Amino acid sequence: MVSVGLLPVLVVSLLLFTIGVVGVLVRRNLLVVFMSLELMLNAVALAFVGFARARADMDGQVAALFVMAVAAAEVAVGLSLVILLFRTRHTTQLDDLTMLKG
Amino acid sequence: MDVALLWTLPGLPLFGAIVLAIAGRRASPAFAASMAGGTALGALGVAIWTLAATLRGMGARLAVDLGTWFAAGPTRASAVLAADPLTASMAVMVAGVGFLILLFSAGYMDAPEDRPGSWRFYACMDLFLGSMLLLVLADDLLLLFVGWEGVGVCSWLLIGYWFQDPVHAAAARKAFVVNRVGDAALLLALALLVGALGPRATLRIPEMQAVLAEDPSLLAGSATAAGLLLLFAATGKSAQIPLYTWLPDAMVGPTPVSALIHAATMVTAGAWLLLRLHFVLALSPVALGAVAVVGAASALWAGLLAIFPHDLKRVLAYSTISQLGLLFLGIGVGAGTAAYFHLLTHAFFKALLFLAAGSVVHALHHQDVRRMGGLARRMPWTTAAFLVGFLAIVGFPGFSGFFSKDAVLFAALAARPTDIGAGTFPLPVLLCMVGFVAALLTALYMSRILFLVFFGRYRGEGRPRESRPVLVVPLLVLSALALFGGLLDLPAWIGVDSGWLTRAAGPHLGGTPPAHGGAVEAALGLGLALASLAVVAWAGRRWVDRQDSTDSVGSALPGTARFLAAGGRVDGMYDALVVRPLRGLARSGVARLEASGVQRAGRAAAALLEAAGAWNGRVLQRGPVQDYALGIALGAAFLLLLAAVS
Amino acid sequence: MELVLFVLFSGAALAAAGVVVTRTRPFSAAMALVACLFFLAGDYVILQAPFVAALQILVYAGAILVLFLFVVMLLRLEGDEALPRLGPRQAVGLVLAGIVGCASVAFAAFEVSGPFPETGPLFGTADALAATLLDGRNLLALEGISVLLTTALVGAVVLGRKEL
Numbered sequence: 001m002v003s004v005g006l007l008p009v010l011v012v013s014l015l016l017f018t019i020g021v022v023g024v025l026v027r028r029n030l031l032v033v034f035m036s037l038e039l040m041l042n043a044v045a046l047a048f049v050g051f052a053r054a055r056a057d058m059d060g061q062v063a064a065l066f067v068m069a070v071a072a073a074e075v076a077v078g079l080s081l082v083i084l085l086f087r088t089r090h091t092t093q094l095d096d097l098t099m100l101k102g
Numbered sequence: 103m104d105v106a107l108l109w110t111l112p113g114l115p116l117f118g119a120i121v122l123a124i125a126g127r128r129a130s131p132a133f134a135a136s137m138a139g140g141t142a143l144g145a146l147g148v149a150i151w152t153l154a155a156t157l158r159g160m161g162a163r164l165a166v167d168l169g170t171w172f173a174a175g176p177t178r179a180s181a182v183l184a185a186d187p188l189t190a191s192m193a194v195m196v197a198g199v200g201f202l203i204l205l206f207s208a209g210y211m212d213a214p215e216d217r218p219g220s221w222r223f224y225a226c227m228d229l230f231l232g233s234m235l236l237l238v239l240a241d242d243l244l245l246l247f248v249g250w251e252g253v254g255v256c257s258w259l260l261i262g263y264w265f266q267d268p269v270h271a272a273a274a275r276k277a278f279v280v281n282r283v284g285d286a287a288l289l290l291a292l293a294l295l296v297g298a299l300g301p302r303a304t305l306r307i308p309e310m311q312a313v314l315a316e317d318p319s320l321l322a323g324s325a326t327a328a329g330l331l332l333l334f335a336a337t338g339k340s341a342q343i344p345l346y347t348w349l350p351d352a353m354v355g356p357t358p359v360s361a362l363i364h365a366a367t368m369v370t371a372g373a374w375l376l377l378r379l380h381f382v383l384a385l386s387p388v389a390l391g392a393v394a395v396v397g398a399a400s401a402l403w404a405g406l407l408a409i410f411p412h413d414l415k416r417v418l419a420y421s422t423i424s425q426l427g428l429l430f431l432g433i434g435v436g437a438g439t440a441a442y443f444h445l446l447t448h449a450f451f452k453a454l455l456f457l458a459a460g461s462v463v464h465a466l467h468h469q470d471v472r473r474m475g476g477l478a479r480r481m482p483w484t485t486a487a488f489l490v491g492f493l494a495i496v497g498f499p500g501f502s503g504f505f506s507k508d509a510v511l512f513a514a515l516a517a518r519p520t521d522i523g524a525g526t527f528p529l530p531v532l533l534c535m536v537g538f539v540a541a542l543l544t545a546l547y548m549s550r551i552l553f554l555v556f557f558g559r560y561r562g563e564g565r566p567r568e569s570r571p572v573l574v575v576p577l578l579v580l581s582a583l584a585l586f587g588g589l590l591d592l593p594a595w596i597g598v599d600s601g602w603l604t605r606a607a608g609p610h611l612g613g614t615p616p617a618h619g620g621a622v623e624a625a626l627g628l629g630l631a632l633a634s635l636a637v638v639a640w641a642g643r644r645w646v647d648r649q650d651s652t653d654s655v656g657s658a659l660p661g662t663a664r665f666l667a668a669g670g671r672v673d674g675m676y677d678a679l680v681v682r683p684l685r686g687l688a689r690s691g692v693a694r695l696e697a698s699g700v701q702r703a704g705r706a707a708a709a710l711l712e713a714a715g716a717w718n719g720r721v722l723q724r725g726p727v728q729d730y731a732l733g734i735a736l737g738a739a740f741l742l743l744l745a746a747v748s
Numbered sequence: 749m750e751l752v753l754f755v756l757f758s759g760a761a762l763a764a765a766g767v768v769v770t771r772t773r774p775f776s777a778a779m780a781l782v783a784c785l786f787f788l789a790g791d792y793v794i795l796q797a798p799f800v801a802a803l804q805i806l807v808y809a810g811a812i813l814v815l816f817l818f819v820v821m822l823l824r825l826e827g828d829e830a831l832p833r834l835g836p837r838q839a840v841g842l843v844l845a846g847i848v849g850c851a852s853v854a855f856a857a858f859e860v861s862g863p864f865p866e867t868g869p870l871f872g873t874a875d876a877l878a879a880t881l882l883d884g885r886n887l888l889a890l891e892g893i894s895v896l897l898t899t900a901l902v903g904a905v906v907l908g909r910k911e912l
Contacts, residue, residue, distance in 0.1 A: 004754045004863075009754075016765055019768075020765070022769055024731055026728075026769070032777050033728075039765050039781070039784065042788055042808075046791060046792075050795055053795045064797070071808070072812060075812050080904040082823075084908070094726065
C-alpha cells in the first residue's frame with residue numbers, strides 16, 4: 001500500500017490556491033469572487049491538514065479549524081456587504097464598482 | 103504569618119495608588135486620604151511584624167522570591183525582596199514616618215482649591231511610599247533601581263503638584279533633570295559591577311557581596327571607579343555636592359511632601375545605596391575618602407547657605423543637605439552603623455521640623471520668616487514640637503541627634519588616614535573638625551529661625567491660631583521619636599544597655615564595629631553640645647524680636663553675606679558651565695542641520711511624494727478592485743519568492 | 749490504495765474548482781463549490797483528519813454554501829456575465845503566481861519528502877482535536893476566534909438592516 005506523502009498534498013493545495021487566485025482576479029461577479037476566495041482558504045486548510053499528518057501533530061488540524069471559523073465570519077460579513085451593495089447600486093458586477101477611485 | 107507577606111509592604115501602597123489613580127476625581131478627599139493613610143498603616147503593621155521576625159533570630163534573613171524578572175546570559179534580574187534587621191528597621195521608619203505625614207496631610211491639604219484634585223496628591227504619596235519600600239527591601243540591584251526611579255518620578259510629580267505655577271513646574275523639572283544625572287551614574291556603576299564580575303556576575307546584593315568577599319581581586323581594577331560612580335549617583339538623590347541644587351528649589355512643593363520625600367526618606371536613598379553596597383566601597387580607600395570629603399564639604403557648605411534665606415522651608419532644605427553631609431561623612435569613614443543611626447534620627451527630627459513648619463505655613467499661608475515671630479504664644483503645641491526638633495537637631499544632650507551626631511563625629515576622629523586613601527595626612531581629624539563646625543552652624547541657623555519664627559513680637563498680619571488636632575497629633579508622635587530616638591543606639595560611655603542598633607543592624611553594614619571611645623567620645627559630644635548652646639545663646643540675643651531680619655549677621659562681611667545669601671551663586675555657575683553650553687550646542691547644531699540637511703531633504707522628499715502621489719492617483723487608484731487584488735497577489739508572490747530563495 | 753483515493757478525490761476537487769471559476773451562472777458556480785468542498789473532505793479523511801472532514805461538510809458545504817445560495821436567489825442573479833478575456837495584468841499575475849507556487853512546492857518537497865510517519869490510533873479524532881484546541885497554546889486563539897465570530901455576527905446584522 002502506497003502512502004500519500006506530503007508532496008502530493010502540497011501540489012493539490014497549490015493548484016487549488018492558483019485556481020482561486022485566478023477566480024479572484026478574473027471574474028467580475030462579486031459572488032463568484034467570493035467563492036474563489038473560499039477556494040483559496042480551503043487550499044490553505046488542506047495544506048495545514050497535510051502538515052499535521054506529516055508531523056503527526058494535531059496543531060495543524062486546529063489551524064484548519066480556525067481557517068474554517070474565520071471563513072464563516074468572513075462570509076457572513078462579506079455576503080451582507082454584497083446585499084447592501086446590491087441594494088444601493090443594483091449590481092454585483094465589479095466593473096461597475098469603482099468607488100475606490102481616488 | 104508567611105514570608106510572602108513581605109510583598110505587601112510595597113504592594114499595599116502601590117495598590118492604594120492604583121485605586122486612587124483609577125478612581126480619579128470620583129474619589130472624595132476623605133476617601134483618598136483614608137485610602138492612602140490606611141495602606142500606609144497596613145504597610146507599617148507588616149513592617150513591624152517583619153522587624154520582629156528578623157529580630158527573633160538576631161540577624162535572620164527573610165527573603166521572598168517572585169521569580170525571574172528577566173535573564174540575560176548568566177545574569178539574572180530577579181524579583182526578590184529580602185528583610186534583615188537593617189532593611190526591616192528602615193522599612194518601619196519609612197512606613198511609620200509616611201503614615202504620620204499622611205495623617206498630617208489630611209489636615210494640611212484642605213484648601214478649597216486643593217480638595218477636588220487631592221486624589222492626585224494621595225495617589226502620588228502612596229506611589230512614593232510603595233517605590234521607597236521597594237527600594238529599601240529590594241534584594242536585587244535592578245529592582246532597587248526600579249524603586250530608585252519610582253521615588254524620583256514621585257518627587258517630580260509632587261514638587262510640581264501645583265504645576266499651574268511656572269515656578270513650581272520649573273523646580274520639578276530641575277529636580278528631575280539633576281536626579282537623572284545621578285541616575286545615569288548609577289546605571290553605569292551597575293554595568294561596571296556586572297561587567298567586572300564577568301562569569302560570576304550577579305545582581306543580588308548578598309550574592310555579590312559573597313562573590314567579592316571570596317575574591318576581591320575581581321574588582322581590582324575598577325573598585326575605585328565603581329565606588330566613585332556610586333557616590334555620584336548618591337549625590338543626586340541625597341542632594342550632596344555637586345548635585346544638591348535641586349533640593350532647595352524643591353521646597354515649593356506641599357510641605358508634607360517636603361517632609362516625607364525631601365527630608366526624611368527619599369533623600370536618604372543615596373546614603374542607603376552606599377550603605378547597602380558598603381562592600382564595594384570598602385574595596386577602594388579612595389572612594390571611601392571621596393565619600394567622606396563630599397559629605398563633610400556638603401555639611402559645611404549647606405550649613406553656611408542655611409544662615410541666610412528668608413524662606414523657612416529653604417533653611418530646612420539646606421539643613422537637610424548639611425545633615426546628610428554628616429551622614430555621608432560617617433559612611434566615608436567606615437562607620438556604617440553610626441551613619442545609619444543618624445539616618446534614622448534625622449528622619450525623625452527633620453520630619454518633625456518640617457511638619458511643625460508646615461503647621462506654621464498652614465496657619466499663616468506664607469513661608470517668609472520676616473513676617474513671622476512670636477508664634478510661641480499663639481501656637482503653643484506647634485512651638486513645643488518645633489522646640490523638640492530643634493533640640494534634637496542641635497544635639498542637646500539626651501535628644502536623639504546628640505547621640506547620632508556624636509557617633510558620626512567620633513567615628514571620623516577615630517578613623518585611620520590610610521583607610522580613606524589619605525596616606526599619612528591626618529584627613530580624619532580634619533574631617534571631624536569640619537563636621538564639628540558644621541554642627542555649630544546647625545545651631546546657628548536653627549536658632550535663627552527658631553527665634554525669628556516663634557519668639558519676639560508677631561510681625562505679620564491677621565491672628566494665626568493653633569492648628570487642628572489632625573495636624574498636631576503627628577507632631578507629638580514625632581516629637582516622642584525625636585526625643586527618644588537616641589535610645590536605639592546608646593553609646594558605651596552612658597553605661598546602660600547600649601548599642602542595640604549596632605548589634606541588630608551593624609552586621610549588615612560592614613566595617614569594623616566602632617571602638618566606643620569612652621571618655622573621648624563623651625568629651626566630644628558634650629563639648630559639641632556646650633559649644634552649640636553658646637551659639638544658641640548668642641543667636642538668641644541677636645535675633646529675638648528683630649524687626650528686620652535681613653540679616654545683619656553678615657554685616658561685617660557684606661560681600662560674603664550677599665554671596666552666600668544668593669546660594670553661593672552655584673545655580674548661575676551651573677547654568678553658565680553646563681546648561682548654556684549644552685543648550686547652545688543643541689541650538690546651533692540643530693540650526694545648522696536644519697539649514698543644510700533636513701530642509702533640503704525635506705523639500706526633495708516632498709517633491710518626490712507629490713509626484714508619486716499624482717502618479718498613484720492617475721494610474722493606480724482608478725478604482726477596479728481586482729487591480730488592487732492583483733497588487734496584493736504580486737506582493738505576496740514576491741515575499742514567497744524571497745522566502746524560497748533565502 | 750490511499751494514494752489512488754487521494755488522487756481521485758483531489759482531481760475531482762480541482763475539476764470542481766475549475767468549474768467554479770468558469771461558469772457564468774453563479775448558481776452553477778455555487779453547486780460546483782459544494783462538490784469541491786465534499787471532495788476536499790474526502791482528502792481530509794485520507795489525511796487522518798476525520799473530524800475536520802466532518803466539520804468541513806457541516807460548516808462549509810452546509811452552512812456557508814447555503815448562505816451563498818440564499819444570496820444568489822435573493823438577488824435573482826442569472827447568467828449575466830460573459831467570461832472576460834484575460835488581460836495583460838491577469839497574465840502577469842498568473843504566470844508569476846505559477847512560478848512562485850512551483851518554486852515553493854519544490855522547496856517544500858526538498859525539505860519534506862518521503863512517506864508520512866505512523867500516528868497513534870487517536871490521531872485526528874474529536875477527542876484529540878479538543879485536547880489540542882483547549883491546550884494553553886491555542887486557548888487565546890480560540891477565544892480570539894469566538895470574539896471574531898461574535899463581531900461578524902453583529903456586523904452582519906447591522907449591515908443587513910434596511911437603512912444603515
